[in-house]
Amino acid sequence: MRYVARVEVGLKPGHSDPEGETTRAALVELKYPVESVRVSKVYEIVFEAESIGEARVKVEEMCRRLLANPVKDDYRYYVEEVRG
């Protein structure tokens, strides 16, 4: 069966976010009164698995092995079956 996972990966609190800081500076330059910007990434992954349980195990593994850096990233996801 086909599943789709939506995985969001962002920096853990306290880690500096250079891309967010650059974006904040650019918005302030444009005269927006911006206090902070944090940037995270969303991966929408379509893949095959035998069951929703196996699908969730695979996504957890993908996060740990490739998508997130355990030292500095937090991640969260949800998985659902692709219908039709």
Place this chain on the structure above:
Amino acid sequence: MRYVARVEVGLKPGHSDPEGETTRAALVELKYPVESVRVSKVYEIVFEAESIGEARVKVEEMCRRLLANPVKDDYRYYVEEVRG
């Protein structure tokens, strides 16, 4: 008042996504049966505005002026007041 906007920016359908394709290839290399990966970005922006209406107008402008490329990106957002 302080507001927080969560803005998600991703490629319009049909636009090629090199980062997604690279991620897909890396996951396939790790033996996951992945069909497609799309990558988008989330900006969490804390800023000042006089009202929720003004806050929404500002976020729409930030998207058009800086965060999204109108040729290739779609974007969506929600805005809420920061309490306390």
